[in-house]
Amino acid sequence: MSSVHNKRFVDQIMVMFGRETKKPEQFTEKAIQVHQLKRMTNKEAFLNASKEAHRLQQLKSQKWRNRRWATLIFANLLFVISFALDIQILEGALTASRFVGFHLIDLNSALQVMLAHKHIINNLLIGTGTVLLLWVLLGGRTFCSWICPYHLLAEWAEKLHLYLAKKKLVTDQVMDRRLRTVFWVIFALLAIATGYTVYEAISPTGILSRALIYGPGLAVLWVLALLFFEVFFSRRAWCRYACPIGLTYGVVGIISPVRVKYKLESCFHEGDCRKVCLVPHVLDTVIKGRAVDTEVAIGPDCTRCGLCVDACPTGSLTFEVKGLSKLM
Amino acid sequence: MSDENTDTANGDRKPEPGKVSIAKKQTNRRRVLRTILLTGGVLGAATSGFLPLIYSKKNRLRPPGALDEKDFLSSCIKCGQCVQVCPVEAIKLADLVDGMGVGTPYIDAREQACDFSCDAVQCILACPTGSLTYHKPAHLTVRPGAELSSKPILIAKEKDAEPTLNLAERIGVARLTRPESCLAMQGKGFQGTARGAAFDGKLRYMSVDRWKPIPVADFKYDREICDLCEQACPIKGAITVEMGLGKDGKKKGIPVVHEACVGCGVCEMICPTEPASIEIIPGEGWRA
Numbered sequence: 267m268s269s270v271h272n273k274r275f276v277d278q279i280m281v282m283f284g285r286e287t288k289k290p291e292q293f294t295e296k297a298i299q300v301h302q303l304k305r306m307t308n309k310e311a312f313l314n315a316s317k318e319a320h321r322l323q324q325l326k327s328q329k330w331r332n333r334r335w336a337t338l339i340f341a342n343l344l345f346v347i348s349f350a351l352d353i354q355i356l357e358g359a360l361t362a363s364r365f366v367g368f369h370l371i372d373l374n375s376a377l378q379v380m381l382a383h384k385h386i387i388n389n390l391l392i393g394t395g396t397v398l399l400l401w402v403l404l405g406g407r408t409f410c411s412w413i414c415p416y417h418l419l420a421e422w423a424e425k426l427h428l429y430l431a432k433k434k435l436v437t438d439q440v441m442d443r444r445l446r447t448v449f450w451v452i453f454a455l456l457a458i459a460t461g462y463t464v465y466e467a468i469s470p471t472g473i474l475s476r477a478l479i480y481g482p483g484l485a486v487l488w489v490l491a492l493l494f495f496e497v498f499f500s501r502r503a504w505c506r507y508a509c510p511i512g513l514t515y516g517v518v519g520i521i522s523p524v525r526v527k528y529k530l531e532s533c534f535h536e537g538d539c540r541k542v543c544l545v546p547h548v549l550d551t552v553i554k555g556r557a558v559d560t561e562v563a564i565g566p567d568c569t570r571c572g573l574c575v576d577a578c579p580t581g582s583l584t585f586e587v588k589g590l591s592k593l594m
Numbered sequence: 595m596s597d598e599n600t601d602t603a604n605g606d607r608k609p610e611p612g613k614v615s616i617a618k619k620q621t622n623r624r625r626v627l628r629t630i631l632l633t634g635g636v637l638g639a640a641t642s643g644f645l646p647l648i649y650s651k652k653n654r655l656r657p658p659g660a661l662d663e664k665d666f667l668s669s670c671i672k673c674g675q676c677v678q679v680c681p682v683e684a685i686k687l688a689d690l691v692d693g694m695g696v697g698t699p700y701i702d703a704r705e706q707a708c709d710f711s712c713d714a715v716q717c718i719l720a721c722p723t724g725s726l727t728y729h730k731p732a733h734l735t736v737r738p739g740a741e742l743s744s745k746p747i748l749i750a751k752e753k754d755a756e757p758t759l760n761l762a763e764r765i766g767v768a769r770l771t772r773p774e775s776c777l778a779m780q781g782k783g784f785q786g787t788a789r790g791a792a793f794d795g796k797l798r799y800m801s802v803d804r805w806k807p808i809p810v811a812d813f814k815y816d817r818e819i820c821d822l823c824e825q826a827c828p829i830k831g832a833i834t835v836e837m838g839l840g841k842d843g844k845k846k847g848i849p850v851v852h853e854a855c856v857g858c859g860v861c862e863m864i865c866p867t868e869p870a871s872i873e874i875i876p877g878e879g880w881r882a
Contacts, residue, residue, distance in 0.1 A: 349678050361697075362673035362722045369722055375671050379723055382668035385731055387724035441629040449636065456640070461668040467696045468640050472672055476687060476697050480674055483689035485696050488639065500628070507629070508636055 270294050270558050278548070278565025282516050284444030287550035294559045300530050301555050317534050320579050330572025330585075337412050345479050360413070360475035361466070362393060369393030373401070373518065374511040375472065378465055381457040398518065404570075406519015410505065410512050411544065411571035415478065416470040416489065420505055421544070423496045430497070439500040441507045443547065450510040470504065471511055502544060512569075519566040523588035526564040526575060530557040533582040539574035549574060552582075563588075654692075655701045655859060655876040657685050658708060658765055659718040659726040663877065665734055670725040672697030676717035682796045682807050684708045685717060703859025703874050710748055710828045710858065711798045711807045715759055728760050739879015740764055746856050747830040750800060759829075759856075766857030766876040768823075768833060770849050776871035777820035778835050778847030784820035787811050788864045795863055797826060810864065819847045823861035823872055829854055833861060853880050 270292045281287055293301070344356045345363065357364045361375040371393030380386055401409055410417050430436040453465040466472055470489045477486050492504050505512055519525075528551055535554040540546045548568040551557050563586075574583045614622075653663070657676050660666050676699050677685045684706045685699045692700070699717075701708055718726040730736065745758035773779050788810055789795065796807040815822060821835035832854040835847040849861075849872060859874040 357678050357720075358673040358675040358722075360673075362671045362675065364675065364720075364722075371671065371722060379669055379671050383665065383723070385669070385724070385733070387727075387731075389722045390724065393722055439628050440625055441632055442625060445629050445633060448633070452637065453640070461664060462695075463668065463670075463672075464640050466672055468636070472697060476672065476674060480677060480687050483687075483696075485690045487690070500632075503632065507632060 274551075274558050274562070278567070279520060281547055281550070281565060282513070282567035283447045284442065286443075287547050289556055290558050292558065297530060297557055297559045300560055301557075304535075304554070317536065317579075320534070327576050330576050334412050334571055335418065338415070338418055341413050342415050342475070342478055345475065349479050359472065359479055360415070361469075361472050368396060370397050370400075372471075372511070373397055374514040375463075375466060375469075377514065378453070378457050378463040381454055382461050382463045384458075384461075401515060401518050402522055403524070405522040405524035405568075406515045406517070406566055407512060407569040408519070408522075408524065409515045411569035414471050414511070415474040416492075417505065417569075419474070419489075419493055420496060420502055423493045424502050424544075427497045427501050431501075436498050439503075441500060441503065443507060445507045446509065446513055449508050450513045453510050465510060469511070471509075505544065516567050519568075522566070523590070524570060525586060525588065526568055526570065526572075527584055527586040528552060528557065528562045528564060529582045529584075530560045530562070532580045533557075534580055536579070538577045538579065539583055542573040542577045544569055544571060544573065653766075653876040653878075654688075655703055655766055655857070655874055657699050657701060657717045657726055658715050658761055658856070658858070659721075659728060659763070660765060661725055661727065661730065661734060662737060666725050667695050667698065669723045670695065670698045671723045673722065674699065675720040675722065676726060679712070679716040679720045680708075681711045681716075682706060682709055682798075701859060703862045704870055705863070706795045707859035707861075707863040707874075709797050709807060709826075709860050710750070710759060711796075713748065713751060715761060718760075728762070730762065736763065737877065737879055739767075739881060740877075742856065743853060746832070746854055749828055749830050750798060750804060752830060757830075761856060764855065764857045764880065766859070766874040767878045767880055768851045768855050768857065768859075768861050768872055769875050769878075770851070770871060771873045772867070772869065772871040775867045775869075776849065777867060778849060779871075781840060781844045781846035782820060783816075783818045784822060784866055785814075785816050787814055788822055788826075788866045797860065797864065798828070819845060820866065821847060821849075822864045822866060823849055826860050826864040828858065828860055829856055832856065853882070855880070 273292055274290065277290070345359060348354055348356045355366060360372055362371045364370065369389050369392050371390060373394060376390060376394040379390065427436060427438070431438060456464040468488060470492055473485045473489055477483065496503050533552060535552065539552060540549045543549050545567050548565045551562050572585065575585060656666055661669060674687055677687060684701050686702060688695060688698050688700055690696055718728055721727070740763045742762060742764055746761055747757045748759050751757045770776060777784055791811050793811050795810045797810050798807040799813055802808055802813065819837060824833050824835045827833045831852055833849060833851050835849050837845065837847050840846045857874050861872045862870050862874050865872050
């Protein structure tokens with residue numbers, strides 16, 4: 267049984283690096299039974315009736331989205347007011363800051379500087395270590411959806427894109443997700459070879475964070491160009507196919523205890539969750555016949571945004587902190 | 595509607611080994627092309643960040659304690675913590691077209707020079723990556739003439755137990771680049787505010803407030819022979835205006851920069867001529 271989970275654990279890491287999702291080969295006994303049972307009871311009329319009943323009961327909730335947006339705005343606003351009002355709670359920008367004096371340094375920015383400069387001072391090490399610990403605990407790519415200011419703009423751009431796509435005015439140009447891994451390697455190599463933090467010059471996260479805190483500059487035009495590209499050409503292209511920050515935090519999140527848990531038994535496989543998901547390949551497991559066990563943890567590329575948790579009419583997707591239920 | 599047939603665009607193809615339709619082949623080919631295009635686009639944008647660096651011949655004045663330009667660019671994490679601690683807001687972050695790395699800090703001395711109002715070079719203390727540093731790591735070389743022969747004495751702290759600034763290298767050096775326009779060289783005096791009422795730069799005037807810098811526009815000078823650069827200089831013995839008689843027998847002054855100059859730029863900011871007669875040459879070393 268644990269070998270099934272181990273295989274899925276590795277598979278999900280590969281999916282994060284860009285491999286296409288595919289139907290798993292091994293399942294636990296229990297999962298096979300449930301899948302079989304579901305196939306047997308797949309009577310349209312009955313299924314639709316119970317789906318309807320569930321939908322009627324379902325409270326349209328945007329609890330997690332609201333919490334997340336509030337957190338994201340609050341965190342970025344804290345940077346802004348710390349400087350604007352000189353209250354010195356959170357000084358600096360998202361790339362590096364000080365929270366009431368404690369160094370915090372963005373992992374990808376730190377990596378770029380370490381590779382480019384090849385000399386690491388203590389403060390850099392302390393700040394990076396603190397942030398590493400923080401996001402290992404909180405879930406890696408949680409940074410993306412809960413903190414990154416570009417993510418929020420991209421979310422709105424995505425809404426616009428989906429609206430236009432519905433009107434058949436634009437079509438989503440899908441790309442190869444392995445590209446993000448390629449970019450990560452290229453930017454790392456560029457930093458080593460040129461001794462210049464190349465990625466930092468175009469990082470929309472850094473540009474936006476600085477624009478908010480120190481006032482906008484021309485660099486914001488690059489961010490607008492990216493958003494334009496995402497609205498009219500490719501859905502969430504930057505976060506999905508390019509951003510090395512996302513991959514860095516994804517790797518950090520591999521061992522994170524905070525994650526979304528999927529329960530097979532109560533799932534109707536309607537796919538609402540995959541429609542709202544920002545990284546739908548992580549929800550591959552909710553497709554009928556793909557869950558390897560009756561309870562499956564969603565992989566490391568998940569941004570823990572909670573949209574699927576809000577969307578699921580049956581409560582089959584929930585946040586969990588690994589080990590916490592055992593403790594309590 | 596079951597979701598197996600909803601979201602084919604996201605790569606959930608049903609496994610049909612050995613069977614790939616022509617349409618799918620075309621889709622895949624287009625996807626590969628698009629992927630290559632995006633790669634080119636992003637990398638193009640990334641490397642275009644180099645262009646201004648390559649073409650920019652002008653040196654930039656970095657904050658005190660900055661590593662040499664190349665090391666500075668590689669180590670700066672672009673967080674702006676140095677900007678936040680500066681009491682006179684001398685430090686700004688570079689934009690896309692400034693040609694010095696998006697988000698890296700610099701000082702435009704003519705607009706607002708570093709006058710060491712913080713007493714302790716706090717921007718260095720704030721820097722998380724060592725781009726600004728009190729002690730340069732041993733493997734990095736020191737530019738010729740950049741090393742200060744002794745710790746600079748801050749006039750504001752002169753009577754304190756520790757009157758020096760913790761600075762080992764100068765960030766530039768002051769030069770009288772336009773001696774012909776210098777008021778002292780012409781034997782002229784100066785009355786009024788140094789840069790006019792509209793100038794919003796700040797400076798610490800010991801005679802007004804030891805702790806708080808005030809707007810330059812609020813301070814009126816009255817000098818028989820202009821020596822504002824010497825009056826304003828925060829470093830002991832960095833610049834003097836040597837008074838003497840010119841060939842025509844008229845009294846005049848010659849601004850002389852000394853080895854104590856750290857390149858802070860206060861003289862450039864305060865110089866009342868337009869453009870400034872004295873300027874900081876960023877990154878320049880001391881030559882006797």
